[in-house]
Amino acid sequence: MSDTDPTYRRYADGDDQPYDWNRDVVSQGESYICPTYIQRTPPCQNACPSGHDIRGWLSIVRGQDRPEGDKPWQQHAFERMTLANPFPSIMGRVCPAPCQEGCNRNSLDGCVGINSIEQYIGDWARQNDLAFSKPEADSGKRVAIIGGGPAGLAAALFLRRLGHRSTIFEAHNALGGQMVFGIPGYRIPRDVLEHEIQRILDVGGIDVKLNTRVGREVKVDALEKDYHAIFWSVGTVMGKPLRVEGGEAPNCVDGMTFLKAFNDGSLKYLDGRILVIGGGDTAMDVAAVAKRIGEVAELDAAERPQAVFDGSGSQRDEQIAKRSDSDCWLVYRRPIAKAPCTKHELEACIAEGVEVHDSLAPLEVMLDDQGHAFALKVQPVDWSSGKMEANGEPFEIECSLIVAATGQTGDYEGIDDIANDWNQIDADRRMQVKGKSGHFVAGDAVNPHLLTTAIGQASIAVQGIDNHLRGEAVGDRPKVEGHHFDLLQELAQKDLSPEEYNHGETWGTNSAKWSVHNFENRADADVVKTNAMFTGHFTYQPLNARDELDVNVTNVLGSMIERFNGLEEETAISEAKRCMSCGFCFECDNCVIYCPQDAVYRVDKNERAMGRYVETDYSKCVGCHICKEVCPTGYIEMGLGQY
Structure with a gap:
């Protein structure tokens, strides 16, 4: 074995203590506990402030989750990733990628190059002029958005997807906020920025008023009368x-x-x-x-x-x-x-x-x-x-x-009553402005941080705005937030939805058509760690890095070129295949191959969907735990049969 080969060890040096007796249940290769399939959040998604379903769109890039019909896989991936963040070309370039710091592959040979794949998808979408779909219905509700930076633009799109219209009030002469005024153009090319902003506006139902400062050209009380809710995304425009x-x-x-x-x-x-x-x-x-x-x-x-x-x-x-x-x-x-x-x-x-x-x-x-x-x-x-x-x-x-x-701070001249003593806006966990019903906030106005943080907060705030507009209580947030994969939605898209529950007496759900049996979604409460996975399955694969241009002291003067070249299609696919699909099945067949009782089997192809690749015949299962031990992703847990 070379120094570059990863090693797998279930136990560390000195780890000689037995499991808790309630877990150590296998006797002579058998137990009463059978496998069940648990969806958990991967650490990349948990580390992403915008809650990207990173594992989901990487599974599309790698060719596992295939689009329907003749839709290009790049479009399928674009549609999945922009549910959480509508700026893939921009984020792929400038986001410092906390997702990559959280990647479980760091314990082997280094993180997956998530940013570079996101940039590839974003650039492909721009080159092929992909658009966001328009909403099917209009709620008749209107929201005032104060500030046209990343949080305000994202909120406008998220609101429109829910059928709500909005007006963006921007004090400057252009939309984009920090993306246009704060980050240099060689890091965010202006044609890329303008395209991704225009794609949002093209959805319709989003009005824009530039050179219009709230508190000066328009008063807050007028907005409260004319709009059903107010979203604050004023940012931190002053250093x-x-x-x-x-x-x-x-x-x-x-x-x-x-x-x-x-x-x-x-x-x-x-x-x-x-x-x-x-x-x-x-x-x-x-x-x-x-x-x-x-x-x-x-x-x-x-x-x-x-x-x-x-x-x-x-x-x-x-x-x-x-x-x-x-x-x-x-x-x-x-x-x-x-x-x-x-x-x-x-x-x-x-x-x-x-x-x-x-x-x-x-x-x-x-x-x-x-x-x-x-x-x-x-x-x-x-x-x-x-x-x-x-x-x-x-x-x-x-x-x-x-x-x-x-450091940076906000400018609240004319709207002083919205800010606290630190020149920020106080918000609760649902991004609702404290003490102001119908007012919500996101971005640097709450806490100066990353562009993707502002976008993630905008998503949470829009959920709260939607609840408010519908007259519903603004509920609490889950322990683990994000745009999680939804198995029921996946089954519905393939006409495999469970039948309606008949509320009759049923002994078990193994054969019930109204239940997705032996599956549990814990994505909103649990993050899968490396020690829950069989990392010995994975071989050493170096990062497929973007080519970096040699900008140095001899040629930096006058250089306004980007530091990185984007990936080509083949390289993007190769990099996506390094993803370990933490917490979710990626169809490796280990559980099928190693089951000594042939109890684990593949689902029929005409009934197969992402997350429904294998099932277990519990009449054959002896609870040997082997399927769990060889599952690379931590998707299998021995729990069925415990009370």
Whole structure:
């Protein structure tokens, strides 16, 4: 066995204690407990804030769950994945993929490349102009959506699928929120963004009012009269300033101001060393942009970045030819290994020439006679004790621009009564605004986080809005949330639905036509872990990674190309086949092959569906547990017969 081959061990070193006697029931190869089939949530879905049925659409890509008729499998996968998140091309590019961190395959040879497959499906859908289906009915209800970012756009689509109309009120001149104003265009190509936004609007029943700020052009009480519910997705459009003495200098700005100026085309170059303060993804974006736009020496005051930020000046296209590599420092108060940013983004910034100076706490912005920053005084610090302690003498770092990427906040001017003391909106577990009936909220207004978090919260909020519009109680949320696979829905699509229950006396359900026997759906309460699976079934298969372009210090200036090339169809399929289908049958035949009594058998082809591939003849089963032990996915549990 080579060093790259995965190993499988049911027991660890020193694991010599017997099971609890209630579980250790096998005697001479037999027991009274028979297998049943349990659907559980895979950890990738549990880790995804938008609750993607990742395992479900990967089973489509790998060819297990085939579409009906002549529908392309890519379309089938697109329809499944966009039930949870309508931006596959965007998320496949910029989501930091917490799903991949949760992937059980990490215990073998590394996670499945979920993001790269999502990008492939999203790009295929765009190239083939796939559209979302239009609703069959109209409820007559209208919802006001305040903010046209990812949460607001997703909510508009989710509401329309339920038959409700909406109007999006957006303060800016374009929809997209952070996707258009906060994330650089080389990470989200603008044609991709515009296409995925337009696909949502094409569903119909979604009106848009741009350059319309709620609290100024339209009042909240007017919305309450004209609409049946209000959804708040105002986001965090303002960066937090650097809270040290001198931080108010005109050439000391926040990260959102910097990125917005770049994304709208007004910031074209810098004029000297830039210090980026922070260790999150916004800090990485600012630093990466700084390396791309470079600097121009000896600028007039009206062309310097601070003149762009405050609107007193502008930069000229003809100066772009004079640009040289920018001097960009990333200053972080903790060790850089503790930075919350995506690891790859940090590594890319370093490769592109960004200097990292960590364990430095900003003390003061040093100002010249005109009130402009010329240096940042910092204190070297040590964190080995678990808290920040001074470690040496303070010193000054000369600079021409300081960008504080240390957090973001909302702008609630004119709507102050909706925000709390931390400039956020309080919500309950159903994303209903506390103390305001008919008001719901999602996204950074609740808690600044990922794009996919905002979309997942929008889905939850829409469920609550739908309950509210129907006059129903807004119920509690399940322990494990997500867009779970529904076996009954799958059976219905194949005309295999159970018969209507006759409420008569029945002894067992083994032959009952009204019951899906020996199956239990625990997806909303249970997540399958690696130790419940037979990982010895899987062979070593390296990640089919996307090709990464070599953007480095020698060619980063002026580079606005994407860092990754998307997968080709064959590679996407190969990568999807690495999925271990945790918590659900993927038709490997192990239980059929290894059953010594031939008690486990395949369902007839004309009655087969996803999740209904095998059944058990309990008259033959002796409870040997072998089927459970060899099930790679943890789908089989010995439980039938216990009381």
